[in-house]
Structure formats: structure tokens, C-alpha cells
Amino acid sequence: MILDxxxxxxxxxxxxxxxxxxxxxIVRGLWRNGxxxxxxMQNCLDVPQSTVSQHLGKLRQAGIIEGERNGLEITxxxxxxxxxxxxxxxxxxTKDNSRKEGND
Structure with a gap:
């Protein structure tokens, strides 16, 4: 029971x-777009870059996302x-609908 x-x-x-x-x-966008x-992300969310970075940090810390550096850019x-x-x-x-409409 303790393990559960x-x-x-x-x-x-x-x-x-x-x-x-x-x-x-953020995770929905990554799921849809790869x-x-x-x-x-900042442009899509219409929030400051610092806000996006804070949320990305929490997602990274939880092991939900990973970033890959290419020069100055992290994907x-x-x-x-x-x-x-x-x-x-x-x-x-909504994922299926966006694919049908060519929004991916």
C-alpha cells in the first residue's frame, strides 16, 4: 500500500x-508540433520571455520536456x-482537427 x-x-x-x-x-504545443x-512560444502565448522561461524551467525540472541547444537557440x-x-x-x-486543417 505504501508503494501505491x-x-x-x-x-x-x-x-x-x-x-x-x-x-x-506549452506542452500541448510541443505535443502538436514536435x-x-x-x-x-512567447509569440504564441503573448507573454514575456521571462515568463515562458520560468514555466519551461518547471517543466524541465519535472522531466516533462528536454531542450537541445543549437548555437544560441534552444529547441x-x-x-x-x-x-x-x-x-x-x-x-x-483538437489535434486531429488541426492536422486536417493543415495547422500543425
Whole structure:
């Protein structure tokens, strides 16, 4: 029972990290598009770069995303399969629709 409680606590922490609207938007965008840089995220979210960076830091710390540096630019990608499954449940209809419309 203790192991189950630990697993539930870890899952709850994962959900807390993605529960913020900006972070949810970031992971949804990465799920839809594969990868993205901070400038693109900032323009899509219409928030300051520092705000995007803070949220990316929390997602990185939780192991949900990874960044790959190419010169001065860092491109982020979604790496946590559990989050991908959650996004699929929450947004599978919108992902399919955006692909049909050519918005990916």
C-alpha cells in the first residue's frame, strides 16, 4: 500500500506541474508540433520571455520536456510519455482537427 501511495503522490505532482494554463499550453504545443523554441512560444502565448522561461524551467525540472541547444537557440520537445497520453485524452479531437486543417 505504501508503494501505491508513493506512486499516487508522484502522479499528483506531475498533474500539478501541467495544471497551470501556460504550462498546459506549452506542452500541448510541443505535443502538436514536435518541438519549438522560446521565441515561438512567447509569440504564441503573448507573454514575456521571462515568463515562458520560468514555466519551461518547471517543466524541465519535472522531466516533462528536454531542450537541445543549437548555437544560441534552444529547441524544446516533450519527452514524458505519461503527459503525451494525458494530452491525447484531453485534446485528441483538437489535434486531429488541426492536422486536417493543415495547422500543425
Amino acid at each position: 501511495l508513493k506512486s499516487l503522490e508522484e502522479t499528483a505532482e506531475l498533474l500539478k506541474v501541467i495544471a497551470h494554463p501556460v504550462r498546459l499550453c 518541438c519549438c523554441n522560446v521565441t515561438h 524544446y520537445k516533450l519527452t514524458d510519455e505519461r503527459v503525451k497520453a494525458i494530452l491525447c485524452c484531453l485534446f485528441s479531437d
